[in-house]
Amino acid sequence: MRGGARERGREGEKLSRAPPLPISPSPSPNNAMTLTTDGKLLFATRIARLFAYGFLSIILVLYLAQVGLSGAEIGALLTLTLLGDAVISLWITTSADHIGRRKMLLLGAGLMLFAGIAFALTGNIVLLAVAAIIGVISPGGGEIGPFLSIEQAALAHIVPNDQRTRVFAWYNLVGSFATATGALVSGALAQFLQATGFAALDSYRVIVIGYALFGILLALMFARLSPRVEVETFVGAFNKTPLPSFGLHRSRGIVLKLSALFALDAFAGGFIVQSLIAYWFQIRWGVEPALLGAIFFGGNILAGISALSAARIAARVGLINTMVWTHIPSNILLMLVPLMPTLPFAILVLLVRYSISQMDVPTRQSYTMAVVAPDERSAASGITTIARSLGAAWSPALTGALLSASLLTAPFFLAGGLKIIYDLTLWRSFRALKPPEERMKAEG
Numbered sequence: 001m002r003g004g005a006r007e008r009g010r011e012g013e014k015l016s017r018a019p020p021l022p023i024s025p026s027p028s029p030n031n032a033m034t035l036t037t038d039g040k041l042l043f044a045t046r047i048a049r050l051f052a053y054g055f056l057s058i059i060l061v062l063y064l065a066q067v068g069l070s071g072a073e074i075g076a077l078l079t080l081t082l083l084g085d086a087v088i089s090l091w092i093t094t095s096a097d098h099i100g101r102r103k104m105l106l107l108g109a110g111l112m113l114f115a116g117i118a119f120a121l122t123g124n125i126v127l128l129a130v131a132a133i134i135g136v137i138s139p140g141g142g143e144i145g146p147f148l149s150i151e152q153a154a155l156a157h158i159v160p161n162d163q164r165t166r167v168f169a170w171y172n173l174v175g176s177f178a179t180a181t182g183a184l185v186s187g188a189l190a191q192f193l194q195a196t197g198f199a200a201l202d203s204y205r206v207i208v209i210g211y212a213l214f215g216i217l218l219a220l221m222f223a224r225l226s227p228r229v230e231v232e233t234f235v236g237a238f239n240k241t242p243l244p245s246f247g248l249h250r251s252r253g254i255v256l257k258l259s260a261l262f263a264l265d266a267f268a269g270g271f272i273v274q275s276l277i278a279y280w281f282q283i284r285w286g287v288e289p290a291l292l293g294a295i296f297f298g299g300n301i302l303a304g305i306s307a308l309s310a311a312r313i314a315a316r317v318g319l320i321n322t323m324v325w326t327h328i329p330s331n332i333l334l335m336l337v338p339l340m341p342t343l344p345f346a347i348l349v350l351l352v353r354y355s356i357s358q359m360d361v362p363t364r365q366s367y368t369m370a371v372v373a374p375d376e377r378s379a380a381s382g383i384t385t386i387a388r389s390l391g392a393a394w395s396p397a398l399t400g401a402l403l404s405a406s407l408l409t410a411p412f413f414l415a416g417g418l419k420i421i422y423d424l425t426l427w428r429s430f431r432a433l434k435p436p437e438e439r440m441k442a443e444g
Contacts, residue, residue, distance in 0.1 A: 038158050038229050039167070042151050043174060045105075045221050049147055050175040052112075052214035053138035054182025055207060059190055060139060063204035067123035077125070077132055084133030085144050086386050092146035093382025094247035097375045101150050102225050104378075108146045109219035112136040116212025120205055136215075143175065149385055153377035154229035156369035161437040164369065165319065166311035168362035176304045231375045247379030251372035254433070255380045258368060261426050262384050263391030268418035270395030271411040272334065276403075277350075284408060285343045295347055299354035310359040318438050319367040324427040326359040328420055335416035338409035370435030 035043065064074045088111065096104040115135025122128060131137075136145040152168065159167045186207055193203035248255055278296065281287040287295075314322040333353035340346035365381070372380040399411045434442070 036158050038226055039155060041221055041225055042155055043171065045218055046151065046171060046175050047178045048214060048217055050178035051182035052211050053142065054179035055186045056211040057138060058183045058186040059204045059207050063208060066201040066204060069125060073125055077128055078139045080129050081132040081137050081139055085136065086389060089146045089382060090386055093149040094379040096150045096378035097231050097247060101154055101229050101378060102222060104146060105150055105222040106219055108136060109215050109222055112218065113212050113215030116208060116215060120208040120212060146382065149381035150378045152365055152369060152381050156377055158228055165314050165362055165366040168365050169307045169311045172307050172362055173304045176300065246383060248376050251376045251380060254371055255383055257429060259384045259387035261422055263387040265419060265422040266388040266391035267395050268415045268422065270392040271399045271415040273396055276396060276399050276411065280408060299351055302351060302355040303358040306355050307358045307362050310363050314363050319363045319435055320427060320431050323360040323363045324423045326356050327423050330357045331416040331419040335413050338412045367435060371433055
């Protein structure tokens with residue numbers, strides 16, 4: 001037993017040796033969530049950006065079809081959008097902590113404005129491809145571009161350690177509601193414009209131009225951020241090492257290991273993305289689209305609310321324990337969905353799964369920010385986010401093949417099983433590496 005304790009001690013010492021404790025403001029009184037002016041601005045930019053993404057996503061494919069692109073051209077264009085975003089985001093996020101976070105956020109807003117204007121002015125596939133690769137366009141309404149990683153790094157600097165997870169939970173929740181609202185407004189606006197005499201193409205172009213204008217709004221808000229969001233404000237005379245590849249130095253091993261694990265989790269999640277689960281419900285139970293919409297609307301609301309519970313649980317049991325021990329029951333419930341004998345039971349199990357499924361999201365983001373050096377936060381968030389994106393890109397095609405072979409339950413078991421492997425590996429690898437607030441609590 002003493003040998004096992006010594007081994008765990010050596011493991012914890014090795015993991016904790018790499019990065020220094022990130023420097024953050026002092027704990028807030030009464031554990032109440034507080035936001036500085038910079039924090040409120042970052043929440044506002046999150047809301048505006050996700051509203052814009054949802055605003056565009058509803059009509060983007062319809063607009064490209066009206067412009068005259070074929071289905072194959074649209075598909076290729078969306079693929080180029082995602083690939084270009086990964087490359088641009090990797091460069092911006094890994095440079096932000098050394099070049100300047102505000103400068104890179106302003107650059108991202110400029111690329112969003114550029115893409116919106118280009119898409120509104122031309123139907124030429126070559127010019128659209130260039131705009132898609134260089135600019136920032138969200139085909140699915142979700143977070144895309146360099147903004148998320150840099151904003152989270154900035155938030156981790158300007159909120160107390162004991163509030164970081166709670167702030168991230170609210171940051172994710174307001175983004176989810178902003179996306180939904182943007183989609184709702186976009187659909188209503190397009191229908192209203194067409195009812196008042198606009199051609200379909202012109203009504204969609206109004207929305208694309210509106211998306212571009214959000215780039216200007218974001219630039220105005222990013223310009224108001226104070227120098228406190230930058231690394232230098234908190235590290236003072238911190239002797240930064242020369243910028244290595246991908247913006248990492250002392251935390252490189254931690255970030256690469258987290259990225260590999262997060263890619264596995266995302267690969268598993270790709271087997272059961274929302275559209276594929278909806279397809280399964282239709283094949284298995286003949287569910288109508290209206291009911292499918294109601295199921296996933298309720299599920300997404302429950303998932304968003306579940307993220308808020310994560311901060312309170314993490315304060316009691318720790319970030320890693322919250323990530324792992326709420327995720328495993330969620331994955332067990334996922335594997336139970338196809339085993340349910342009736343549709344109501346299948347829906348019930350899925351909704352219960354949604355109610356705990358997002359507790360690992362703000363905790364994962366908070367943990368990543370906590371265990372790397374201050375001047376590596378933007379790079380760490382960018383690299384782990386891109387790793388998740390690349391991991392999730394491959395599995396939907398495998399799911400399609402499984403469904404075509406009438407292996408209807410296989411995606412659920414593959415996703416749940418791989419995610420449990422991820423959970424246990426994460427816990428074994430990182431349980432000894434504590435974030436600063438947990439170290440202080442253990443020592444105090």
